[in-house]
Amino acid sequence: MSEVRRPSVTFLGEDQPKLRRKAKQAYSDLLLAAKDARAFPPQSGFFVRAAGVTESGLVVTGGNIEYQLSDAFVHGETSVIAGAFSRAGKDDKLTAIGFYNREFSENPPAPCGKCRDAIKEYCDPKLVLLAGTEKRMTATPFKEYLFDSFKSVDPEDLSPQGYDEARVALGQSLDAYLPERMRSRLYGAALVGESRGIFRGSFYTNAGYDASPPILNAVQVWRNTAGDLDFSKVVLGAYDRLPKPSYRDRQALLELDESLMLATGREKPLEVELVSFDRQTGDVTGAAVTNSREWLPHPFSPAAFGMTRALERQIEVLG
């Protein structure tokens, strides 16, 4: 009789009885596959060895690949998603992705913003993320990493500061490389400073599809032109709907805000206002509020990783 492995699985997030029943053996096998995945991270030195399983049972491994002074080539999660896509097609979706770590931790590594966007777009909505060894691991439903229930408010109750700039940034979105159906996803950003003005960020991409999102671009405008640290809020605006900011962009704001909080001693996270503009008249037709922390649960952030020095450096280099 073959030996039956009984891994210890710590289920995180809200209780998932179904997950508990079906999980253990399959999860142990998945982490064994992840153990053999290849990774090449010369920039970060952080090896991500991952494996995913699709609904039909196909197992695909993947790892992070980086090169110098650049955006990482591919992360562990996106490597697995690309592998599953090419072998199983878009309909046989990934239902679990596991990360092999030499040591078990009660606090599994959180996926970055880009990977959250990719998982949300291409994987089963009930996807489970596993982390640890084949013997002891955590299992977290992916939805624990998402936040979309923004609080609706009456636009009349908000200050319109930054709305004109967010609308201009929205109008300057470079949409020439997007099909019509994707253009409604565009939004513009405005970082509202107390003393030195308001910094706009619009969506940018090019023929190589090197897209950069609005908040990230607004952060770059601020870095390259100013250096004041006293922001009061961030405004995001879209036409005829409330913006649905990407998780990659949420992460860009959180990293900025963590460095600002460290430098200024401010304790409250920056407020974010999501605003809908009438495309014809430019009037504000709806609004919702959140903040830089709330909209990115279990954040992938330097503060969460204890990288205080990196956060200090962000402000120091501005002089």
Ligand SMILES: [Zn+2]
């Ligand atoms: Zn990632």
